[in-house]
Amino acid sequence: xxxxxxxxxxxxxxxxxxxxxxxxxxxxxxxxxxxxxxxxxxxxxxxxxxxxxxxxxxxxxxxxxxxxxxxxxxxxxxxxxxxxxxxxxxxxxxxxxxxxxxxxxxxxxxxxxxxxxxxxxxxxxxxxxxxxxxxxxxxxxxxxxxxxxxxxxxxxxxxxxxxxxxxxxxxxxxxxxxxxxxxxxxxxxxxxxxxxxxxxxxxxxxxxxxxxxxxxxxxxxxxxxxxxxxxxxxxxxxxxxxxxxxxxxxxxxx
Amino acid sequence: xxxxxxxxxxxxxxxxxxxxxxxxxxxxxxxxxxxxxxxxxxxxxxxxxxxxxxxxxxxxxxxxxxxxxxxxxxxxxxxxxxxxxxxxxxxxxxxxxxxxxxxxxxxxxxxxxxxxxxxxxxxxxxxxxxxxxxxxxxxxxxxxxxxxxxxxxxxxxxxxxxxxxxxxxxxxxxxxxxxxxxxxxxxxxxxxxxxxxxxxxxxxxxxxxxxxxxxxxxxxxxxxxxxxxxxxxxxxxxxxxxxxxxxxxxxxxxxxxxxxxxxxxxxxxxxxxxxxxxxxxxxxxxxxxxxxxxxxxxxxxxxx
Numbered sequence: 001x002x003x004x005x006x007x008x009x010x011x012x013x014x015x016x017x018x019x020x021x022x023x024x025x026x027x028x029x030x031x032x033x034x035x036x037x038x039x040x041x042x043x044x045x046x047x048x049x050x051x052x053x054x055x056x057x058x059x060x061x062x063x064x065x066x067x068x069x070x071x072x073x074x075x076x077x078x079x080x081x082x083x084x085x086x087x088x089x090x091x092x093x094x095x096x097x098x099x100x101x102x103x104x105x106x107x108x109x110x111x112x113x114x115x116x117x118x119x120x121x122x123x124x125x126x127x128x129x130x131x132x133x134x135x136x137x138x139x140x141x142x143x144x145x146x147x148x149x150x151x152x153x154x155x156x157x158x159x160x161x162x163x164x165x166x167x168x169x170x171x172x173x174x175x176x177x178x179x180x181x182x183x184x185x186x187x188x189x190x191x192x193x194x195x196x197x198x199x200x201x202x203x204x205x206x207x208x209x210x211x212x213x214x215x216x217x218x219x220x221x222x223x224x225x226x227x228x229x230x231x232x233x234x235x236x237x238x239x240x241x242x243x244x245x246x247x248x249x250x251x252x253x254x
Numbered sequence: 255x256x257x258x259x260x261x262x263x264x265x266x267x268x269x270x271x272x273x274x275x276x277x278x279x280x281x282x283x284x285x286x287x288x289x290x291x292x293x294x295x296x297x298x299x300x301x302x303x304x305x306x307x308x309x310x311x312x313x314x315x316x317x318x319x320x321x322x323x324x325x326x327x328x329x330x331x332x333x334x335x336x337x338x339x340x341x342x343x344x345x346x347x348x349x350x351x352x353x354x355x356x357x358x359x360x361x362x363x364x365x366x367x368x369x370x371x372x373x374x375x376x377x378x379x380x381x382x383x384x385x386x387x388x389x390x391x392x393x394x395x396x397x398x399x400x401x402x403x404x405x406x407x408x409x410x411x412x413x414x415x416x417x418x419x420x421x422x423x424x425x426x427x428x429x430x431x432x433x434x435x436x437x438x439x440x441x442x443x444x445x446x447x448x449x450x451x452x453x454x455x456x457x458x459x460x461x462x463x464x465x466x467x468x469x470x471x472x473x474x475x476x477x478x479x480x481x482x483x484x485x486x487x488x489x490x491x492x493x494x495x496x497x498x499x500x501x502x503x504x505x506x507x508x509x510x511x512x513x514x515x516x517x518x519x520x521x522x523x524x525x526x527x528x529x530x531x532x533x534x535x536x537x538x539x540x541x542x543x544x545x546x547x548x549x550x551x552x553x554x555x556x557x558x
């Protein structure tokens with residue numbers, strides 16, 4: 001329960017960050033450079049006087065978009081493909097599994113890197129690329145879970161009672177596989193937050209003026225001599241999001 | 255027979271990767287001719303555009319261009335970079351050693367550290383090594399390697415003054431290798447430990463204990479081999495993670511590797527560089543996979 005509250009608080013913070021920030025995240029104020037933590041700039045300002053908290057909030061919203069789309073795409077299509085493979089069987093199962101294994105082999109960050117190089121980096125394209133890369137492992141997990149459930153006696157019972165295939169999947173198969181899939185999707189979503197930060201850090205931003213946690217770290221890395229807090233905060237934000245996501249979804253040590 | 259099948263599968267995989275990436279890259283919205291004209295400040299007349307299109311074969315349909323590219327690629331002509339005008343192959347040949355050193359050293363260090371860590375956490379459950387490896391695996395999942403690198407630079411470079419941050423000396427190689435290895439150490443140690451634990455429940459392990467071996471001796475003599483096998487099969491997927499983290503490390507520490515070159519080329523939508531990069535990564539994954547498979551086969555004669 002405390003985990004749920006913390007996760008809800010985080011989600012609330014990230015959503016608020018999309019629409020409201022205490023200051024304009026791009027407003028330059030040369031008089032308030034490196035102001036340190038003050039009442040009006042809670043986390044201080046950067047080298048051109050932009051409010052750090054506002055930038056973290058705006059970047060958080062972009063991160064949240066990525067994490068959500070990665071989770072949704074990977075979960076939806078992965079479950080669909082994996083379950084379909086297990087239910088259909090035969091050559092279709094082989095084709096789907098081969099395809100997914102091929103996808104698993106290709107490094108996720110490289111897929112995203114290629115996508116970012118091709119289409120430019122935005123929360124949408126990064127989320128799409130990372131999500132597509134996540135389909136493979138999701139599908140393989142869904143397949144192995146479904147197969148284990150399909151071997152159970154109650155499936156045989158349902159089948160001999162004449163339950164229609166779709167009803168069988170909805171009533172008997174998915175309720176048994178989905179809980180474990182949730183745990184996995186949370187884990188993957190945490191990884192996605194880190195991957196998106198890595199991409200932005202590398203500097204694949206189509207629009208470098210927009211604040212992203214990764215690109216902020218890249219921009220502020222030169223200030224580690226005089227103003228280390230500038231690079232502590234965005235990194236702490238990334239770590240917090242990942243820890244909360246992993247901690248919430250990984251509660252039964254799947 | 256198995257070897258031939260493996261060879262055919264690998265080549266088919268490489269061809270599939272090259273075709274997929276070639277299609278995606280050539281279908282991308284940016285027009286290389288327009289970029290070339292802008293970058294090289296050529297006169298944007300009809301003739302130049304047509305000449306460039308004909309020279310690069312852009313006026314031909316996609317399959318023809320793909321076959322052309324494939325023939326050139328195999329013949330050692332990886333095209334020219336739009337940005338620098340240099341042959342891509344020469345640029346890659348110069349930068350590849352840096353990336354390979356990072357990746358291979360990171361992976362080797364990870365394997366070297368994961369075995370003792372995994373072994374002692376299996377031998378003493380709940381002991382220091384066990385708790386350390388558990389904490390490490392939570393830690394590396396949450397903290398991106400590049401941020402940890404920044405924090406380390408701050409602590410070691412600014413606070414303790416043991417090294418000079420952002421300077422190209424030996425620390426700029428050692429730190430990235432350590433950071434790359436850290437993630438894989440955590441993953442591999444857990445895999446290794448889990449397999450040792452599984453062995454410890456087998457009947458033959460109990461026989462070994464009954465013979466009078468100590469728990470540690472029995473784990474090492476009877477468990478290590480199969481645990482190493484499990485570890486190697488995890489190395490296959492870690493190889494992808496390692497090459498991904500070399501990218502952020504090259505940017506953070508300013509190392510002249512292939513990922514840095516790619517990132518510099520992206521602004522110019524440098525298609526040949528991107529294509530070559532994808533192929534190099536595909537070959538890296540293939541070689542790591544083959545190497546791990548070979549080592550696994552040597553470990554387990556039943557597979558041969």
